Amino acid sequence: MTLLELTIKDHLGRVISFTREDAVLKIKSDSKASIYIPYRQILSVDFQPNSGILTVLYLHRKKQADPLGLVKLGGVHQGSTVDVTTQWAESLMTHVYENSGVERHRRLKVLVNPHGGVRKGVSVFLKTVEPIFRAARCSLDVTYTTHRGHAFDIAKNLPLDYDAIITVSGDGLIHEVLNGFAQHEDPRKALSIPIAPIPTGSGNGLSLNLLGPERGFDVTEAALNAIKGEHMKVDVFSLTQSGKRTISFMSQALGLMADLDIGTENLRWMGDTRFMVGLLRGILKFKACPVQLSYKIAESDKVKMAEDLFKLQADRNSQGQTSITPVTSGGLPPLMNLPDDTEGWTTYDKPILYVYAGKGPYVGRDYMAFPVSQPDDGLIDVMVQPVSSRKEILSSLGGAAKGETYWQPSLHYVKAHAYRIKPLTPKGALAVDGEIFPFEEFQVEVHQKLATLLTPYGYYAVNFSPPRPNISTGGKNLVTNIDQ
Numbered sequence: 001m002t003l004l005e006l007t008i009k010d011h012l013g014r015v016i017s018f019t020r021e022d023a024v025l026k027i028k029s030d031s032k033a034s035i036y037i038p039y040r041q042i043l044s045v046d047f048q049p050n051s052g053i054l055t056v057l058y059l060h061r062k063k064q065a066d067p068l069g070l071v072k073l074g075g076v077h078q079g080s081t082v083d084v085t086t087q088w089a090e091s092l093m094t095h096v097y098e099n100s101g102v103e104r105h106r107r108l109k110v111l112v113n114p115h116g117g118v119r120k121g122v123s124v125f126l127k128t129v130e131p132i133f134r135a136a137r138c139s140l141d142v143t144y145t146t147h148r149g150h151a152f153d154i155a156k157n158l159p160l161d162y163d164a165i166i167t168v169s170g171d172g173l174i175h176e177v178l179n180g181f182a183q184h185e186d187p188r189k190a191l192s193i194p195i196a197p198i199p200t201g202s203g204n205g206l207s208l209n210l211l212g213p214e215r216g217f218d219v220t221e222a223a224l225n226a227i228k229g230e231h232m233k234v235d236v237f238s239l240t241q242s243g244k245r246t247i248s249f250m251s252q253a254l255g256l257m258a259d260l261d262i263g264t265e266n267l268r269w270m271g272d273t274r275f276m277v278g279l280l281r282g283i284l285k286f287k288a289c290p291v292q293l294s295y296k297i298a299e300s301d302k303v304k305m306a307e308d309l310f311k312l313q314a315d316r317n318s319q320g321q322t323s324i325t326p327v328t329s330g331g332l333p334p335l336m337n338l339p340d341d342t343e344g345w346t347t348y349d350k351p352i353l354y355v356y357a358g359k360g361p362y363v364g365r366d367y368m369a370f371p372v373s374q375p376d377d378g379l380i381d382v383m384v385q386p387v388s389s390r391k392e393i394l395s396s397l398g399g400a401a402k403g404e405t406y407w408q409p410s411l412h413y414v415k416a417h418a419y420r421i422k423p424l425t426p427k428g429a430l431a432v433d434g435e436i437f438p439f440e441e442f443q444v445e446v447h448q449k450l451a452t453l454l455t456p457y458g459y460y461a462v463n464f465s466p467p468r469p470n471i472s473t474g475g476k477n478l479v480t481n482i483d484q
Helices: 082-096 121-135 150-156 171-182 187-191 205-211 219-228 256-262 265-270 273-285 302-318 390-395 397-402
Strands: 005-009 015-021 024-029 035-038 042-048 053-060 069-078 107-112 139-144 164-169 195-199 230-241 244-248 251-255 291-299 352-358 362-364 380-386 412-423 430-432 435-437 442-455
Touching: 015 069, 015 082, 035 053, 042 082, 042 121, 069 121, 107 121, 107 150, 121 139, 121 164, 121 195, 121 219, 150 171, 164 171, 171 187, 171 195, 171 205, 171 244, 187 442, 195 205, 195 219, 205 219, 205 362, 205 442, 219 442, 251 256, 256 352, 256 430, 291 352, 291 380, 302 412, 352 412, 390 397
Parallel strands: 107 139, 107 164, 164 195, 195 442
Antiparallel strands: 005 015, 005 069, 015 024, 024 035, 042 053, 053 069, 230 244, 230 442, 251 352, 251 430, 291 412, 352 380, 380 412, 412 442, 430 435
């Protein structure tokens, strides 16, 4: 026996062996097949010398399609001295935390929204999420929000000694936290505290982008990300309207795309299905969006934007773990694009059905709106659908979850440094991160790497594949494959 292996006997008399292998812990008990637990899923290893009891807590899914479940194994150590067992337990903890670039026992500020989405935030936190945090011996400071703006007020005055902010809600609470941080006495330092969402809202767009479409609604995966996730710097936006500056992290929507969001508030009980219902309703009405759009363009070639993304994806295997950027203090970055600035701006001159701009590929489980979006490229993805036909819009919905609408020939898609909107009529709809905003003139610009998230991978967990052969790419061929 070496220090890589340890054996215990539990209270039922079963002998259980633990063997450390490459990045996994092999667990074997009497008459059962061995299971292999990745180090990332090990929450805590504790040895009590006085009682001789070793306890291992970890997350495990019995089947690939199952959510992760919390498992506790414990028993009296066998065939090894107290010193050897103590060393084994501490060595394993070092491997699953410090050697993986993760601090132990994170201090978490948890904000639980009892009213978000389908109103399951409290039960999800108490029954599933909190036990996982306790198993990892995290320090918890929990607040249940009571009203709109509550999270904003908390973030604005928050002591900056937490390791992460956890939002048990949808994307709206994240919007509040970021804007509270923007009003903090030290905005830059506040925005350096990473945010990790627990998805209990309707859309959960940020969680989908961090965890992937298959796990984006899995609260156990999200809880594990809060415990073990690495820091990822991300761009956010300043939206200025009538002299007021608002931080946006996900999207701004006008026309049909705003209607499907804020026009379905009464359908929150449907979960994320409400967005598809809203989209179909909007296509039936097919109302033009009465706005003038101008932008400072960075790139408009769809093929090049996709190729740049595929190259970035291919390079990920050769990159190490993301390093933590040193924390700096100070105010928000100054606005670089003044309202009366006209140099370098392009105006879109066709009738518009909708404008949708944002950061992060997924805005909902059924819609990868910004498939070539990157977390920290310093740009905002802007797409414009000109008024065409219902048939054309409906025909593109089949591949919306895979981002195939990106290749629709009529869809105008650019990456921009900034953009501005001027309404042409007094009536219309504007949604910012899913929140209702006045339908008035506004401008948006990007702040590169200003905010921080926790992520399992260090990038968006989204697999945007090259287009199908029957989708036009403007006569160019894409030869770069995401899997290469």
